[in-house]
Amino acid sequence: MGIRHAAWVPEDDALDWEEAAALAARWVRRRGKDEGATPVLVANTLDATSSVPALRGFEVTSPQSRSRPASGEPVLAYTPTLESLVYAEQLARGSSLVVVEGFSFSIRGWARERGASNLFTQQEEAASEDRRWLDVLERLTFHKNNGWGDTLGKRAAQRAVDDLRMAGLLDADELVSAMAARGASVRALKGLRRIVESR
Known part of the structure; x- marks a missing residue:
């Protein structure tokens, strides 16, 4: 079972981290409401998001977490590393996933493969036709x-x-x-x- 809905906020100089997080948080909360599920936040470390107000109130998990939430819930992955992106994919199976892209790991290939909606431009990421x-x-x-x-x-x-x-x-x-x-x-x-x- 794959990801049912995907979105992303690309790393962009025109958008600060708080705005990017707020866009993603609104989207995943809406998906949670539509799916009758509680969204989960995937971070690279458990304290990585404490300074981002838009991300407060989420259950936070990371690839290093000892206990992991059940899969099938909407997931927000914040500036993921490769490990965090794969972990977020596993948790979001059968549900929804939104990713805020960081500057150290580009996820454009993921966004194209998933046909993810770009929350900044409101455009769906087109799959490569090459x-x-x-x-x-x-x-x-x-x-x-x-x-x-x-x-x-x-x-x-x-x-x-x-x-x-x-x-x-x-x-x-x-x-x-x-x-x-x-x-x-x-x-x-x-x-x-x-x-x-x-x-």
Whole structure:
């Protein structure tokens, strides 16, 4: 079961962190009301959001939390790392997910794969129509069961990365976040990033 509704607030100089958080908080609270569920906030650390007033009042969890909320609730992921994005995806299965993008990890690939609504522009993020990009995502998805760690999977991932590089389409964050939307594990995604960086 996938994410039913997705939205994001891209990192943008025209929008400060409080405004970005407020947009996301309004959206996830509305989704919670519509779904009859209590939204959850995913942060990189449990105290990472204490200085952001718009994020007060949420149950906060992080990938390091000992106890985890049940999945299937609306989730707001605030400036996630790769680990936090994958964790938020797991918690939001069957529900809704909004992500406030941070400056250290671009989630544009995730937003495109999810068709996420951009809460700043009110536009839906269009999926890439470039056949080369889509072909690479399909190949990577086909070979991801072992996290591209076995010989066949690693070779397929290396070829896919090389094809993107030759086409001028390679962006590590975009590729990694797109594959996060396609269900790859943190371990697999870190391996994919290492492959990108080694080519």
